[in-house]
Structures are given as structure tokens and as C-alpha cells.
């Protein structure tokens with residue numbers, strides 16, 4: 001394997017792995033806080049059991065998220081030393097603040113996990129909320145750093161030198177808001193659907209129905225609320241990308257030729273040689289509307305960029321289609337669920353809605369991975385958009401492919417162990433947490 | 442503001458060595474514990490480090506972030522030439538952190554424990570060993586930016602007697618810190634005796650490895666003797682460390698198990714001070730006699746200001762919370778059975 005490809009693959013693998021754990025680390029504390037709150041208010045033991053069961057899962061995920069994050073902070077240098085040499089001091093501000101957020105998160109988690117029956121119960125509850133808030137803050141900060149790579153700011157690039165550095169301007173670059181907003185909502189949607197799906201499966205199988213119904217409701221409400229607003233925030237992102245990274249937008253939409261009243265391509269197989277899309281459905285004018293809010297506006301196509309500055313079209317396009325498709329599917333399920341909650345209470349008792357959630361378990365995370373693929377692959381060939389090429393940033397050390405194989409083996413085994421442990425955790429629910437009498441039915 | 446950042450960097454490294462070191466050491470002790478006592482050791486260890494291990498590990502991240510934000514050339518040079526030991530250390534960190542958590546949180550305590558336990562113990566050894574190798578290599582003068590071939594550039598930059606001895610020295614220091622720490626965590630005489638023996642063994646190992654470090658420095662042509670004994674600070678620090686070691690053994694004999702922790706920490710602080718003081722501000726020394734300096738190779742002025750501010754503000758939030766965490770869990774013993 002070519003070293004450059006290996007470095008890119010290793011980065012993608014590590015980030016793709018980390019993002020799953022960080023989403024869960026950001027969102028689960030909020031679910032736990034809700035369950036914990038109900039326990040403190042109602043004294044219903046089942047809520048305490050839910051909190052504890054979830055917190056065991058979170059401890060597993062948190063540890064895995066923390067080590068994979070540590071690996072990332074080294075990997076940036078191990079794989080992209082030239083990039084970090086110049087970018088570190090500029091986009092480092094969010095990372096140094098993130099350090100604080102992580103630290104607070106780790107401390108608060110210590111209090112929360114080991115604090116049962118030891119502290120004032122509301123202090124204990126608050127530490128759980130702090131875990132969530134600081135997790136969310138670190139997510140926002142790290143995405144702001146990534147946004148800087150898409151939308152570099154806070155320095156002047158003169159004759160290959162980086163002058164007049166201003167880390168605050170770099171942090172609040174043009175893309176930070178749209179990206180962070182979209183990411184946070186995505187984390188809630190993905191985690192909410194995943195957790196709801198697992199509990200839905202247990203309800204369908206009639207195991208510990210009382211416990212799982214309560215858990216399901218908390219996760220589903222969070223996940224569905226996020227899924228409903230996700231497309232709105234996606235629309236903000238798309239308009240933003242159209243402004244700052246027209247080449248990425250063109251690749252997302254497989255939009256080869258600049259034109260007015262551009263149509264939106266749904267599906268289809270882009271042919272990069274022939275500069276055309278086969279088998280897609282084209283909705284007239286919609287792309288112009290999505291990108292600029294006007295059905296007749298002109299949308300820049302890939303033809304406006306020299307060949308060597310064009311991102312890979314096929315991957316970006318497929319990934320975007322997958323994200324949007326899944327986003328629509330999740331929005332639909334969310335709509336049905338809220339309808340059931342407020343108008344059609346009978347649906348809540350029936351299996352088809354639950355089975356829908358079971359089927360939707362992985363959708364959010366697939367969408368997250370797809371969305372990041374859009375963002376990162378769509379930025380190519382740049383590591384810092386229009387400033388530094390990815391190929392110029394890679395480490396001079398040969399043999400990166402071996403490192404890639406090693407990390408792949410590591411992450412695959414870790415993934416399997418975590419899945420296996422989660423499976424055991426769920427299977428043990430009835431043994432670990434006795435249900436209050438009368439609750440079984 | 443530059444100096445604020447440098448002080449934070451040094452402190453983060455020190456705290457990682459002390460807290461993270463004790464943490465690694467606990468695993469190293471487990472590695473060298475007979476099967477009959479392993480279960481008890483594991484239990485003591487978990488009760489001692491469970492609540493804070495995640496926080497201990499943060500110091501490394503803080504140090505790395507300070508390096509890449511504030512001293513990007515140093516970070517990127519080390520990343521390129523010490524790629525291999527860094528990668529091994531990372532694999533160690535992953536294996537250790539996850540195995541530690543998995544073995545406690547696995548809902549079913551069965552044969553899987555046979556897999557987690559050795560992974561935890563061995564990676565507790567490997568990680569500080571390579572951490573030591575990395576630290577040793579940085580100052581060894583073996584990093585050669587002009588190297589012509591793979592071996593010189595990426596292998597001999599870190600594979601030589603000096604760095605390997607520093608690696609072993611780091612491992613024995615970690616074991617010593619952990620043993621001293623665990624003495625105060627047990628509630629029965631039997632375990633107390635066991636950890637005292639361990640502390641002695643690691644103390645002896647540290648002295649032997651320390652001598653090895655000096656010998657290998659001679660072999661590799663590193664002026665370590667001059668760094669340590671060529672200046673007043675070095676001599677004072679080393680003497681203080683030695684004296685406090687005598688005091689430590691006396692107090693241990695007297696049964697004072699909490700104060701000896703402070704002394705052990707003091708010794709490690711003195712060792713780090715001696716070895717970094719003399720060649721400060723140069724933290725990477727290159728083959729051609731060049732060096733990377735914390736002062737000359739720092740980032741832009743505005744960056745350093747922002748970084749220092751971020752660190753100061755961060756401390757206001759972090760330190761009180763951290764102290765309260767450690768304090769609360771020192772004060773009361775928990776009933777883990779319900780957890």
C-alpha cells in the first residue's frame with residue numbers, strides 16, 4: 001500500500017472509530033441525567049437501575065473514547081508533521097480549551113460513577129450533568145478546529161509563511177458555527193436512535209419490558225427531537241459550503257458543469273471521466289435553491305476548478321446521498337413517534353413502531369460517518385483549504401502501511417470486544433437489576 | 442507568557458510521571474505478583490486508582506497539546522524521528538486503558554478476565570518503558586535530521602543503550618511510586634508487608650537502573666555526569682533526593698504510610714528537575730549538535746498569550762475540582778459491592 005494512502009486511511013480509521021465513542025460520551029450523560037432526575041423525584045427504583053445500567057455502558061465507551069482520542073492527538077503529528085508544524089499554533093486554541101473541557105469531564109465522571117450514596121444526591125446529579133455539558137463543549141471545540149481546516153482564518157499566508165497569527169480569529173472561523181451545530185445535533189440523533197433501538201429490541205422480545213420501556217422513551221424522545229431539526233441544520237451547512245467551498249458542494253452533488261437553475265441529482269452513478277451522472281433523478285432548480293435560496297441562481301460546477309484541485313466526486317457524492325437519505329428516514333420515524341406520543345397512543349403498544357426503531361438502530365451512526373466523509377474527502381486535495389495540500393503534509397517516514405495494518409487490527413479487536421461486552425451488559429439486565437414486584441407483566 | 446507555558450509544560454510532565462506513573466506502576470506490580478496474591482492486589486489497586494485514573498491520564502494530553510500548540514517544531518520533529526516508539530507507546534496506552542476498564546465493567550466475570558488481566562499488566566510495563574525511551578532519545582543527541590537511510594533516521598534515533606536504560610529506569614520508578622502509594626491503601630498487615638517488600642525491590646531496581654543510565658550515557662557519549670553534577674542545583678537536588686530516601690525508609694519502618702508518599706513524590710520531582718535543569722531550554726538535542734529550544738522554537742507571540750491564558754483559566758476550574766475529587770475518595774472508603 002502506498003504510504004500516502006496508508007496515512008490517509010489510518011487517519012480516517014482512527015477518526016471514524018473515535019467519533020462513535022465521542023458521540024456517545026457527549027450524549028449519554030444527558031440521558032442518564034434525565035433518568036437520574038426521575039429517580040430523585042419519584043423514588044422509582046427502575047430509574048436508578050436505568051441510570052446505573054447506562055453508566056456502566058458509558059464507562060466502557062468513555063474509556064475507549066479517551067484512549068482513541070489520545071491516539072488522535074499523537075497521530076496528527078505522527079502522520080501529518082508538516083501540517084501540525086504550521087497549523088498547530090494557529091488552530092490550537094480550541095484544542096487547548098478542549099483540554100480543560102476534557103479534564104473537567106474526566107473529574108466529573110469520577111464523581112458521578114463512584115459517588116452513589118456518598119454525596120448530597122443533588123450534587124451527585126449535577127456532576128452527571130457536568131459530564132454532559134463539558135463533553136458537548138469539547139465536541140464543539142474540536143469541530144471548530146476541523147472547521148478551520150475547511151475555512152482557514154486568523155493568519156496571513158505570504159510567500160509560504162504564516163504571518164499575523166490570531167488564534168481567536170482562527171477559532172471563530174466562518175465554518176465553526178454551522179459545523180458544530182450540525183455535529184451536536186447529529187450526536188444526539190445518532191446516539192438517541194442507537195440506544196432506543198437496542199431497548200426497542202428487548203421490548204419486542206418481551207424481556208424486562210418495564211425497564212426497557214422507560215429507557216426507550218428517554219432515548220427516543222432525545223433522538224427524535226434531534227432527527228427532526230437535523231435537516232434544517234443540514235440546510236444551513238449546505239448553504240455555508242456553497243459559499244466557502246464551492247468545489248466540495250459540486251462534488252457532493254456531482255455537479256460537473258456550472259449552470260443557472262441547477263437541478264438536484266438524487267441517486268445516480270457519477271462518471272468522472274465523462275463528467276456526467278448516470279441513472280440519477282434530476283429535480284430542476286432545487287440545487288440552486290438549496291445552495292443559494294433562489295431557484296434561478298448560478299451554482300459553480302467542478303469545471304471551474306483545475307483538475308488537480310478537484311475532490312474525488314464519486315465518494316463525496318455517495319456519502320452525501322447516504323447522509324441525506326438516512327436523515328430523511330430518521331426524520332420520518334421521528335415524525336411517526338411524536339404522532340404516536342401525542343395523538344395515537346395506541347401505536348406505542350404495537351410492535352411495528354418498535355420494530356421500525358430496531359431497524360433504525362445503526363442509521364444515525366452510518367449518517368455520521370457518511371457526513372464526515374463528505375466533509376473530509378470533499379476538502380481534498382487540501383489539508384488546509386487552498387493553503388496546504390494533504391500530499392505535502394504527510395510524514396517522510398516510509399512503511400506507514402504497517403502502522404495502518406496494526407491500528408486496523410487494534411481497532412477491529414477493540415470494536416469486537418466493546419460490542420461483545422455491551423451484549424453481555426444487556427443480557428445481564430434482569431440478573432443485575434431486580435425489578436420491583438408488580439412491575440413485571 | 443512564554444514562561445507560564447513552559448512552567449505548565451514541565452508541571453504536566455511531572456504530574457504525569459507522578460500520578461500516571463503510580464498508575465502504570467500498579468500494573469507493573471500486578472505483573473510481578475504471585476498468582477496467589479493477584480486477586481487481592483487487583484482489588485486494592487482498583488479501589489485506589491479507579492476514581493482518578495481517567496484524570497491522571499489527562500496530564501499527557503495536556504503536555505501534548507502544549508507541545509503542538511506552543512512548540513510545533515519540537516512536536517513535529519519528535520513525531521517524525523521517534524515515530525516508532527511513539528506508536529508502540531500509543532498501542533500500549535490503548536491496550537492498558539481499555540483492559541483496565543473492561544475487566545471491571547464486564548457484566549460477567551468469567552474467562553474473559555484471563556484475557557484482560559495479562560493485557561493490562563504487560564501494557565502497564567511497555568507504556569512507561571517506551572515513554573522513558575522517548576524522553577531519553579530526545580536528549581540523547583541521536584536524532585539526525587540529515588540521516589541518509591531508514592535505520593539511521595527512524596531506528597537508531599531511539600534504539601541505543603542510553604534510552605533503553607532510561608526506559609527501564611522509568612519502569613522501576615513507576616513501580617516504586619505505586620508500591621509506596623499502595624502501602625497506605627491496604628487495611629491488613631499481610632498486604633502491607635507485601636507492598637513494603639515490593640517498594641524495597643523497586644527501590645533497588647531503580648538504583649541499579651540509575652547506575653545503568655550513567656554507564657550507558659558514558660558509552661553513548663552523553664554528558665549526563667556533567668548535567669547532573671556540574672552545577673549547584675543538580676547536586677542539591679540529588680542530595681535532597683538521597684536524604685529523603687533515607688527518611689522515607691525510616692518513616693516506613695515507623696509505620697507512617699501517608700507521609701512517605703510525599704517523600705517518594707519529592708524524590709521523583711528532584712530527579713526530573715536535575716535531568717531537565719542543565720540543558721533547559723533545549724529539550725531536543727540533535728545529532729549535528731543542533732537543538733530545539735523551548736525559547737527559540739516557540740510559536741507566535743499571540744498564540745503563546747492565548748495558550749497561557751487558556752491554561753490559567755483552565756486551572757481555575759480544574760484544580761479545585763481535582764483536589765476535591767482526590768480528597769473525597771481518600772476520606773471515605775466506598776462500598777464497591779453495590780456498584
Ligand code: HDD
Pocket residue numbers: 143150175178179180182183184185186187189190230231233234235237238239241323324325326327328330364365367368369370371372373374375376
Ligand atoms: C445523524 C447524522 C446526520 C444526519 C441525519 C445528517 N447529517 Fe449532515 N453531517 C453530519 C451528520 C448528519 C456530520 C457527521 O455531523 C457532519 C460531518 C461534519 C459536520 O460538521 O457534520 C455532516 C456534514 C454535513 C455537511 C458538510 C458540512 C461541511 O463540510 O462543512 C452538509 C452540507 C450536511 N451535513 C448536510 C446535511 C443535510 C442537508 C442533511 C439532511 C437530512 C444532513 N446533513 C443529515
Ligand code: HEM
Pocket residue numbers: 008009011012015016018019076080083142143145146369372373376377379380382383390
Ligand atoms: C470524528 C470525525 C471525523 C471523521 C470520521 C473524519 C474522517 C476523515 C477522513 C475520511 C479522512 C481522509 C480524507 C482523505 O484523505 O480522502 C480524514 C482526514 C483528516 N482529518 Fe478528518 N475526520 C473527522 C474529524 C476531524 C477533526 C475534528 C480533525 C481535526 C481537527 C480532522 C483532521 C483530519 C486530518 C488532519 C486529516 C488528514 C489530511 C486530509 O486527508 O485532509 N478530522 N478525516
Ligand code: HEM
Pocket residue numbers: 018019021022023024025026061062063064065066067068069070071072073076102103105106135136138139140142143146183495499502
Ligand atoms: C468531530 C470530531 C470529534 C468529536 C466530536 C470529539 C469529541 C470528543 C468527546 C466528547 C470526548 C470525550 C470522551 C468521551 O466521552 O468518550 C473526546 C475524547 C477525546 N478526544 Fe475527541 N472528538 C473529536 C475528534 C478528536 C480529534 C481530531 C482529536 C485529536 C486531535 C481528539 C482528541 C481527543 C482526546 C485527547 C480525548 C480524550 C480526553 C479524555 O480523556 O476525556 N478528538 N472527544
